[in-house]
Amino acid sequence: MPQIAPHPALAGRSVLSLMNHPADAVREVLDLADQLKADPEWPQALAGRSIALIFEQPSTRTRVSFEVGIARLGGHPVVLAGRDMQLGRGETIEDTAKVLSRFVDAIVIRTVDHAKVVALAEHADVPVINALTHDHHPCQGLADVMTIRERFGGPAGVRAAYVGDGNNCCHSLMVAGALMGMEVVAGCPDGYLPDPDVVERADAIARERGGRVWVVTDPREAVDGAKAVYTDVWVSMGDEDQEAERLRVFAPYRVDEALMDAAAPDAVALHPLPAHDGLEITRSVYHGPRSAVWDEAENRLHVQAALLMHILG
Ligand code: CP
Ligand code: NVA
Numbered sequence: 001m002p003q004i005a006p007h008p009a010l011a012g013r014s015v016l017s018l019m020n021h022p023a024d025a026v027r028e029v030l031d032l033a034d035q036l037k038a039d040p041e042w043p044q045a046l047a048g049r050s051i052a053l054i055f056e057q058p059s060t061r062t063r064v065s066f067e068v069g070i071a072r073l074g075g076h077p078v079v080l081a082g083r084d085m086q087l088g089r090g091e092t093i094e095d096t097a098k099v100l101s102r103f104v105d106a107i108v109i110r111t112v113d114h115a116k117v118v119a120l121a122e123h124a125d126v127p128v129i130n131a132l133t134h135d136h137h138p139c140q141g142l143a144d145v146m147t148i149r150e151r152f153g154g155p156a157g158v159r160a161a162y163v164g165d166g167n168n169c170c171h172s173l174m175v176a177g178a179l180m181g182m183e184v185v186a187g188c189p190d191g192y193l194p195d196p197d198v199v200e201r202a203d204a205i206a207r208e209r210g211g212r213v214w215v216v217t218d219p220r221e222a223v224d225g226a227k228a229v230y231t232d233v234w235v236s237m238g239d240e241d242q243e244a245e246r247l248r249v250f251a252p253y254r255v256d257e258a259l260m261d262a263a264a265p266d267a268v269a270l271h272p273l274p275a276h277d278g279l280e281i282t283r284s285v286y287h288g289p290r291s292a293v294w295d296e297a298e299n300r301l302h303v304q305a306a307l308l309m310h311i312l313g
Contacts, residue, residue, distance in 0.1 A: 001043050002035035004028070010310035014121040014128040016114075017136040018172065019201055023179040023209065025310070030146050030180075032306035033299065042305070045313045046075025049105040053131070056082030056111040057237045061273060061297050062131045062139065066108055069305040075312075078104060082111065097123035105312055112238040127311050129304075134168060134238050135195070140272045141172030142307065143299040145180055147292050148228050150299075151268055156181030156210060160270075161226035161263065163187045163219045164253045164280050165246070166194030169232040169272050174202040174213050181209030187222025188215065189249050219253050223263040228292075230270040231255045231280045247279065255281045260290055268292040 007025040018026065036042060051070050055063060063079065070077040082088050087096050097120050100107055106127045109117055114133035121128040130138055149155045160177055162170045166188040174194065177184040184206070186194050193215055203213040216222050223229050234250040235243050255269060269285045271293045277283040286293050 001041050002032055002039055003043060004032055004309055004313060006310045006313045010307070011313075012127055013311060015138055015307065015311070016117055016121060016128070016130045018138045018141060018175045018179065019198075021179070023181075023205075026142070026176065026179045029142060029303065029306045029310055030149060032309060033142075033146055033302040034150075036305050037299070037302040042072045043309075044074030045309045046070055046073040048074075049312055050076040050078055050103065051106045051108060051308070052100050052104045053077055053079045054082055054085070054087075054107065054109040054111075055080070055131075056109070057132070059110055059131070061300050062110060065300040066131065066304055069301050070308065073305055073308065075308075093119045094123040096120070098125075101125035106308070129307070129311070132168060132237075134236065135171060136175075137168040137172045137272070138176070139300060139304050139307070140169055141176035142303040143296055144169075144173050144230065144270060144272075145176040145182070146299045146303050147270065147296040148177075148182070149180070150295065151292060152227050154180070154182070157183070158228070159183040159185065159226045159264075160228040160230055161185050161187060161222040162230045163222055163255055163259070164231045164250055165192050165234055165236065166215070167232060167236050169230075170194045171198045171202075173230060174198060175205070178202040178206035178209075178211060178213050181206060181211040183211050184213045185222050185226070186215045187219040187253065188217065189253065190217060192249065219259060220262050223259055223267070226263045227267050228270050229255055229260060229263050229267055232272055233274070233276060234280050250280065254279065255285055257282065257284060260285055270296050273297055
């Protein structure tokens, strides 16, 4: 049964973007996640602990993987829909943070506005985990890197190409990959490039470990030599009013069989899901032999359980 000493950079700490966490802490989370995946007998590391899961936006994978993972570790997940909370009627994030801290041992939150999660962490007396904002999706980034490591080892030196919208999943892949010394290249259209500050910081982190993070605008150039070809939705939660323009701009960035053929011969396709057949990816790719998306989704369970063990164990 996997046991650990919580990493000091994670014990009792919030995880909002991974940008301020050391590489060895992330590596320990990935190592523990591998052990949890291999061993069906999980420790009761969260016995007697309650964790609030606040969802202000829809979720399938994040909600179920956190809820099931917490229960398997002996803890009690308290799932809250934002609209059913007083938060949805105007109670401040500060007051919500103070009150929830009296009841629960950690707060997991999904909301569009990243500043709201930062404020929640500032005012809460318990650790806060970002379960997706418009800017970052760190739990997804951890699962992505875990999946790449499973397939190709390393992952230092392995190249991943992100194709499409330079969004939250792109940022978190860059940061998690950088911490592991990967090469991460984003191929995105002008106007939809990843945040230059995130790219710069991720590149600095990667270079310390022999990796690199950079941006191009040509999808074929991005995937050249890549072992993992990653895409995500073209219209993220919060971007719905730009749908028509986005579908037009991103059309040349679809991950189809031809784009997969331009990557490394053993390349896998990754997608955080939910996917849209014929838009950012074709069904033949993500349901086909080069797909790793189902492992990637499963790995959310293991990596988040490992993260919670380090934060609360
Ligand atoms: N990948 C991901 O976060 O999925 P959900 O939106 O279903 O949680
Ligand atoms: N970029 C997407 C990810 C969904 C898991 C969004 O923010 O909606």
